[in-house]
Amino acid sequence: MTTSTKNPAKKKGPVRTELTGVPASPGFAMGCVFPVTNRNISVVEETLPESRLADEEQLFLKAVNKTIKEVTQIKELSESRAGMKDSLIFATHLMILQDPNLMNGVLDKIRTEHKNARWSVHVVLGAYIDRFEQIDSPAMRDKAADLRDLYNRLMASMEDSGPVLEDVASEEGVILAGHELLPSLLMSIKPGQVSGLAMDTGGRTSHVAILARSLQIPLVSGLRNFAALAKSGDTVIIDGSSGRVVINPNEEDIKEFHTRQEIFERQRRELFTMRQLEPMTRDGKYITLLANIELPSESEKVTDFGATGIGLYRSEFLFFRKDAPSQDEQRDAYRYILETMSPCPVTIRTLDAGGDKLVNGITAVNESNPFMGWRSIRVCLDRQDIFCTQLKALLLANTKGNLRLLLPMISGMAELRRAKACIEKCRKELEAEGHKLGKVKIGAMIEVPAAVMIVDKLAKEVDFFSIGTNDLIQFTLAVDRTNELITDMFQPHHPSVLSMIYQTVRAAHREGIPVAVCGEMSTDPISVLLLVGLGVDELSMTPWNVMSTKKIIRSINFEDVRDSALTVLQMDDAESVNEYMHKKYAQTIKDLGISSVVGQVENRN
Ligand code: PEP
Ligand code: MG
Secondary structure, eight states, X not given: OOEEEOSXXXXXXXXXXXXXXXXXXXXXXXXXEEEOOOOOOOOOOOBOOGGGXXXXXXXXXXXXXXXXXXXXXXXXXXXXXXXXXXHHHHHHHHHHHTOHHHHHHHHHHHHHHXXXXXHHHHHHHHHHHHHHHHSOOHHHHHHHHHHHHHHHHHHHHHHOOSOOHHHHOOTTOEEEEESOOOHHHHHTSOTTSOOEEEESSOOSSSHHHHHHHHHTOOEEEOOSSHHHHOOTTOEEEEETTTTEEEESOOHHHHHHHHHHHHHHHHHHHHHGGGTTSOOBXXXXXXXXXXXXXXXXXXXXXXXXXXXXXXXXXXXXXXXXXXXOOOHHHHHHHHHHHHHHHTTSOEEEEOOOOBTTBOOTTTSOSSOSSGGGSSOTHHHHHHOHHHXXXXXXXXXXXXTTSOEEEEEOSOOSHHHHHHHHHHHHHHHHHHXXXXXXXXXXXXXXXXXXHHHHHTHHHHHTTOSEEEEOHHHHHHHHHTOOTTOGGGGGGOOTTOHHHHHHHHHHHHHHHHTTOOEEEOSGGGGSHHHHHHHHHHTOOEEEEOHHHHHHHHHHHHTSOHHHHHHHHHHHHTSSSXXXXXXXXXXXXXXXXXXXXXXXXXXXXXXXX
């Protein structure tokens, strides 16, 4: 990734700096930087002179107001999201924050004992927490957890006395920037509140990138030193289609930004004409196009983009909250998607927590290799209380019989059989209670090389495969999908990866089951050609990409891409594959006029 500073600080005023990172979510945004810091909380006791007490009091009161704003924002958001009833937790937080005993306790410490604000909060709130923790009752322990959450928020507010997000919401928009942005942060943003994202770490397949694409917020990741260069309030342009970022842009940059943004909007509008057309190659091969979703509410829109079902609902996003959702809450959320989409198929993946998707109270903290750690199906098989709650919710939600239940991270037959036994056990228990259950298709994700090596056996025991190329590439090439230092080594077109996909397709077709790809390869134009050529039946992607992918599929001949795929399978490395494919197809794709919507083809491998 490169940095260039054009106008040296001869003139007064901000310095224009241009950076290039990974184009992780297409689109254009201009706005002022709102830094997201990883806060470091340490509490020191100070006894202050009289003259500083008013400032400390203000620091505390401001922190309370800021926390009230934050919690209100989260509460409103959770109320507006389908199937989530957790806003009650935030109402409790607001009540605690406004409790006069607590407020007066802290103010008293500052006024009469002359203690600093942070120490006063630490002592007063800490005493409440200790008291609740000592009572042996789940309700009191919950209360202690609420207080701890508030303690952290108040402390963080006092450490970083910068503005809250709502205060900086300017007309030109807000660009959230930080060393690392987490999926849970994006989930707490109100629609329209943030126009762009910039982060120093990560690539295209981190979950924050996937979520940004689904929320349609432009993101450039892997910028390495943006957080150090951009100051709070600096104007910045984000080009999520090419990976370019300009800090303190000049007039020329702003003009170019408006032109490129117009092209982006026009290309998006034009794509809507593709909605009703069939995703069929010129020689008549039909490819099923499905949508990946992260929120139940997204299911309302996917058919507008021309998808004929959902190929992946990442159910772990429902677990990004304080406590795991109950069986009823889960059932309602799943039923909402299944009934909204009926009769189209809906693939719901069971909890794939872990890696970069940390879930409160479920995933382990501080694992040294979290992507290869205690995650996904491993957690579910160890915590069958959580797994069976989810499975029962899924089975009960399937009133229309359109559920495809997808098991993630399968790496062996024993794991698959244990997971299937759990499904069977849950089905029997529910039937014994008198529930009539719809038919369910069970599928395995192919995203671990070990699964590919036994794919013939797996194919005999499931109804479908879905290839998770994000993890399959990561594990095949031993390249961490979130590490910006090795983004160039994350090569979807490496012959080893292509060969794994081909083996999976052949094994599946021998057993007469379909193969989908639900990883991010499905959104890359050149990859789409290769996947179709390798014989993949279904592609599942961010809803927006369905229309551009349809345009690509309608412009090609299956026979031709099949020949190309078989040719590149014999090649030595990803570079040769890319060169061959670009020579043959880059111009055709350029001519389709979708470059700013899908991201520039030249920037990918
Ligand atoms: C994948 O690994 O390709 C996939 C679709 O799952 P996730 O990105 O959630 O790991
Ligand atoms: Mg995966």
